[in-house]
Amino acid sequence: MLDSWRAKGLELIGEFVLDLMKTELEEQGHRATGKLIDSMTYKINGDSIEFYAEDYAKFVDSGRKKGARKVPIDALIAWIEQKGIASGDTEVKKVAYAIQTAIYKEGSPTVLSLEHSKNGRRKDFIKFAVTENEKIILQKVVEIFDKTVKTEFINEMVNIRKQWQQRT
Numbered sequence: 443m444l445d446s447w448r449a450k451g452l453e454l455i456g457e458f459v460l461d462l463m464k465t466e467l468e469e470q471g472h473r474a475t476g477k478l479i480d481s482m483t484y485k486i487n488g489d490s491i492e493f494y495a496e497d498y499a500k501f502v503d504s505g506r507k508k509g510a511r512k513v514p515i516d517a518l519i520a521w522i523e524q525k526g527i528a529s530g531d532t533e534v535k536k537v538a539y540a541i542q543t544a545i546y547k548e549g550s551p552t553v554l555s556l557e558h559s560k561n562g563r564r565k566d567f568i569k570f571a572v573t574e575n576e577k578i579i580l581q582k583v584v585e586i587f588d589k590t591v592k593t594e595f596i597n598e599m600v601n602i603r604k605q606w607q608q609r610t
Contacts, residue, residue: 449486451586456484456491458582462571463493470567471558472502475524501550505565508549513542 464479473479481496498517506513518538522528528537544552551564563570572579 448489448587451583452486452489452491454586455579455583456486456493459491459572459579460484460493462575462579463568466561466563466567466571467502469559469561470563470565471555471560472564472567474521478502503565503568506545506550508547510546510549512546513550515539515542518542 460482464482467473467479467482478496478499482493482499483495484491484493486492515535515538518541519534522534522537522541528534544554555564556562558564
C-alpha cells in the first residue's frame with residue numbers, strides 16, 4: 443500500500459512539473475506544430491521522475507552558440523512549411539537558408555525570435571518552469587508525501603510495539 447502511495451505521489455508531481463514545462467515552452471513562443479510539446483512525457487523510475495522529449499528539445503532549451511554546426515536545412519524547411527511562413531519550393535528554401543545563416547551568425551535564439559515570446563524568454567524552459575515554481579513544487583511534494591510519511595511512521599511504531607509485546 444505504501445508503495446502505491448509513493449507511486450501515486452510521484453505521478454502527481456510528474457504531471458504537475460510536466461504541465462509547468464509545457465506552459466513555459468508555449469509562453470516562450472515555441473509551439474509551431476506541437477510536435478515537441480506533444481512528445482513531452484515522464485516516467486517513474488524507482489523514487490525518481492525522468493522526463494523525455496524529442497531530441498531537439500535540448501536546442502530549444504539551451505539554444506545554439508553562434509558559429510556552431512549549422513541547423514539541418516531539411517528540419518528548417520519542414521518547420522517553415524508547417525508554420526506556413528513561405529510557400530513554393532524556391533521561396534521555402536530561400537527562407538530556410540536565411541534562417542540557417544542567421545542562427546549560424548547570431549546563435550539561437552536570434553534577436554528577432556524574441557518577438558514570438560509572450561514572457562520575454564526564448565530558452566531555458568526547463569530551468570524557468572522548475573525554478574520559478576520551486577516553492578509550489580516543494581509544497582506539492584510535502585502535501586503528497588506528508589500522508590506517506592505519517593503512515594510509515596505509524597506503521598513503524600506499531601511494529602516496534604508488537605516487538606516489545608512479544609518480548610514480555
